[in-house]
Amino acid sequence: MSSYERLFDIPIGPQHPALKEPVLLNLKVDGEHVVDVGVDISYNHRGMEKAAEYRTYVQNLYLIERVCGICNIAHTLSFGTAIEGLHGKPAPERAKVLRVLAEELERIQSHLLWLGIAAHEIGFDTLFMYVWLDREISLDIMEAFAGNRITSSYISIGGVKRDMTPEIAGKMLKGMDKLEGRMAYYRKAISEERTVLKRTQGVGLLGAADVASLSAVGPFARASGVAVDVRADDPYAAHELVPIKVVTGDGCDVFTRIMVRIDEVVESINAIRFCLGHLPSGPILQRLPRRVPAGDFLSRVEAPRGELTHFVRSDGSDKPYRYKIKTPTFSNIPSLAKMLKSTGRYVVNIADVPVILASIDPCFSCTARFERIG
Amino acid sequence: MDWALGLVSLLVFPGFALMIALSFLYEWYDRKLYAGIQMRRGPLYTGPMGILQPFADFIKLMSKEDLTPRHADRRVFNSVPVIMVALMLTALTMIPVTGASGLLSFSGDIVFAIVAMTFFCVLVFLAGFSSMSRYSIIGAERAVLQLLGFEIPLMLSMVGACIFSGSVTISGIVAQQSGLWNLIGPPLLGFAIFLIAAQAELERVPFDMPEAEQEIVAGWLTEYSGRKLALIRLARNLELIFIAGLAAALYLGGPLGPSTDALAPVLFPLYFIAKTLFVILLLAFMKSIFARVRIDQMVSFAWRYLIPLSLVQIMITLIWRAL
Numbered sequence A: 001m002s003s004y005e006r007l008f009d010i011p012i013g014p015q016h017p018a019l020k021e022p023v024l025l026n027l028k029v030d031g032e033h034v035v036d037v038g039v040d041i042s043y044n045h046r047g048m049e050k051a052a053e054y055r056t057y058v059q060n061l062y063l064i065e066r067v068c069g070i071c072n073i074a075h076t077l078s079f080g081t082a083i084e085g086l087h088g089k090p091a092p093e094r095a096k097v098l099r100v101l102a103e104e105l106e107r108i109q110s111h112l113l114w115l116g117i118a119a120h121e122i123g124f125d126t127l128f129m130y131v132w133l134d135r136e137i138s139l140d141i142m143e144a145f146a147g148n149r150i151t152s153s154y155i156s157i158g159g160v161k162r163d164m165t166p167e168i169a170g171k172m173l174k175g176m177d178k179l180e181g182r183m184a185y186y187r188k189a190i191s192e193e194r195t196v197l198k199r200t201q202g203v204g205l206l207g208a209a210d211v212a213s214l215s216a217v218g219p220f221a222r223a224s225g226v227a228v229d230v231r232a233d234d235p236y237a238a239h240e241l242v243p244i245k246v247v248t249g250d251g252c253d254v255f256t257r258i259m260v261r262i263d264e265v266v267e268s269i270n271a272i273r274f275c276l277g278h279l280p281s282g283p284i285l286q287r288l289p290r291r292v293p294a295g296d297f298l299s300r301v302e303a304p305r306g307e308l309t310h311f312v313r314s315d316g317s318d319k320p321y322r323y324k325i326k327t328p329t330f331s332n333i334p335s336l337a338k339m340l341k342s343t344g345r346y347v348v349n350i351a352d353v354p355v356i357l358a359s360i361d362p363c364f365s366c367t368a369r370f371e372r373i374g
Numbered sequence B: 001m002d003w004a005l006g007l008v009s010l011l012v013f014p015g016f017a018l019m020i021a022l023s024f025l026y027e028w029y030d031r032k033l034y035a036g037i038q039m040r041r042g043p044l045y046t047g048p049m050g051i052l053q054p055f056a057d058f059i060k061l062m063s064k065e066d067l068t069p070r071h072a073d074r075r076v077f078n079s080v081p082v083i084m085v086a087l088m089l090t091a092l093t094m095i096p097v098t099g100a101s102g103l104l105s106f107s108g109d110i111v112f113a114i115v116a117m118t119f120f121c122v123l124v125f126l127a128g129f130s131s132m133s134r135y136s137i138i139g140a141e142r143a144v145l146q147l148l149g150f151e152i153p154l155m156l157s158m159v160g161a162c163i164f165s166g167s168v169t170i171s172g173i174v175a176q177q178s179g180l181w182n183l184i185g186p187p188l189l190g191f192a193i194f195l196i197a198a199q200a201e202l203e204r205v206p207f208d209m210p211e212a213e214q215e216i217v218a219g220w221l222t223e224y225s226g227r228k229l230a231l232i233r234l235a236r237n238l239e240l241i242f243i244a245g246l247a248a249a250l251y252l253g254g255p256l257g258p259s260t261d262a263l264a265p266v267l268f269p270l271y272f273i274a275k276t277l278f279v280i281l282l283l284a285f286m287k288s289i290f291a292r293v294r295i296d297q298m299v300s301f302a303w304r305y306l307i308p309l310s311l312v313q314i315m316i317t318l319i320w321r322a323l
Helices: A048-053 A057-065 A072-087 A093-121 A125-146 A166-192 A194-200 A208-213 A218-222 A254-277 A328-339 A350-359 B002-011 B016-037 B053-062 B074-092 B109-131 B134-165 B170-176 B187-201 B226-251 B264-288 B295-322
Strands: A008-012 A024-030 A033-040 A295-303 A306-314 A320-326
Touching: A008 A350, A008 B134, A024 A350, A033 A328, A033 A350, A048 A057, A048 A320, A057 A072, A057 A320, A072 A093, A072 A295, A072 A306, A093 A125, A093 A254, A093 A350, A125 A166, A166 A194, A166 A254, A194 A254, A194 A350, A208 A218, A208 A328, A218 A254, A218 A306, A218 A328, A254 A350, A306 A328, A328 A350, B002 B016, B016 B053, B016 B074, B016 B226, B016 B264, B053 B226, B074 B109, B074 B226, B109 B134, B109 B170, B109 B187, B109 B226, B134 B170, B134 B187, B134 B226, B134 B295, B170 B226, B187 B226, B187 B264, B187 B295, B226 B264
Parallel strands: none
Antiparallel strands: A008 A024, A024 A033, A295 A306, A306 A320
16 A cells, blocks of 8 residues: 555534534545445434423423424424323324324425425425425415414323314315326426436335335335325324325435335325314314323324324423434434445445435434544 | 837737627627526626626636645646747737738638647646646546647638638638638538537536546645636636637637728627627527536547538538539
């Protein structure tokens, strides 16, 4: 070996245009090829779990909602389910269906947001702008339905805060028809555009065996043919009533992940239509005591990014004794580290790194809990 | 008085001042088009319809702090922006604006145009390499790799136009098109190849790998800031005019068009502007309907399709001429 070093480091992050949140991917590159990668996700530790111990359960509702802005419904749903589970009093039937409705609406806007970002990462800004314009349809419906575009505080302990009205239901159905048309258009446009195919097919390969052994979750795992979906595996809220098809693909690459997410949006549209047609009558909220019985509860929810786990331990007071959150991004990081390493015939270019990173739909601000992998 | 007139035409019209003014106008036009295709509004507030936005950006950058990295090769790093602007202003004197010939016209000036474009890429490489930043070095490497891909088809498409017109001067090619534009027959293929290669020369999507924002921050531009960045942006806008003007001269009949002797000094520059805006319209469409390809994909695309196609184009042109 001469003094001339062939490999050198390219740090992607903690601040980088490809990243929306701080993370460090320390790439070791040989020319354009990534040889090795180190992932450091501990740049945004926000101390939320500790903060939850100092707040009452009602106050925590608003804290937990802010763990992640994009999947706030999933977080509050998980929190609400856990507290109701400790009380042993599940939410009223109508509230359960409304929760599914809100959750699926959130999935639509989150997947559309992701689709735009994926397009941006491969330099296709026109698609990015188109998708985000259509995302506004779902956000407008969310605002009319839940009261706000993103952090809506829609789900409460013991039910939901707002009831569904016929006007909103009509608006929602109209919006769903429009979105369904747009999704068919994107499906066709993306699978026919040559440059998109060139940048996504065969990129970020991770087989089903690896996905299962690295315990990946969400649309990312489903795109490798592993049918993990909490909605089907362990139904919560009204999911045992709402028929849901678990969308899987077997391409194991970024392109399949795009397609799986587009199909999931269509599935969510169908679920929303079903919920609107099968909305039971009755109360939407039941009052629960401020003090929560002592005990442990673990609740699982299928957030847009994958399985979201909340654990709460109560000591019988009005504050949780311990609160623990495991976000889907955290489960997918070992897979990310594996995907970013070139091995044998599988070559990762620097140009592929942003879109491979985006393909797990990362949300690092929700994840940071002092861990280092790679 | 002759030298005074020459000085005015060099410095004001149709020389440097016009070109710099047009460079801001064309950037605005490009941005507006790109925004329109994406269903956005684009620049809106500075001047009517945001037309002064590129100029405001330039002034703002000029007043910003100008940093030079400690480990950079200072002399190269600092001189590249100035050389870029000077090179492009020099090359622009060859572009015909007011008549069949530009300010400067000599036998083989088309060769100079090719050299100017290649030299611009060499400057990009120097800029990236002298920055001594990881991102800049990767960007510079990509710029050179890209040069291998697009330079040959760019040259061959221009050679095709030369053969078709039977001249190696830009003014000769323009004068030959006073009747019929070079779009009829084999040069149409050359025009398409020229536009694709120009997209790479101008580093625009789908060939903007040397400065791919999502991958390597700003590529070879990463360490530039303030005045130097303002000058580089100016040089690249001038390059856009240069390429659009060259395309207009080689394939669209340059500034020539229906006119009388008295109206020619007014109409010809207007024709020039209209034709270059049309070329930029095509370039903006190409920019907005593709995703960015990878550098290896770009080079293999160029060698598999673009270069054989441009050779075929030359062959057809020769046969066409022989008939």
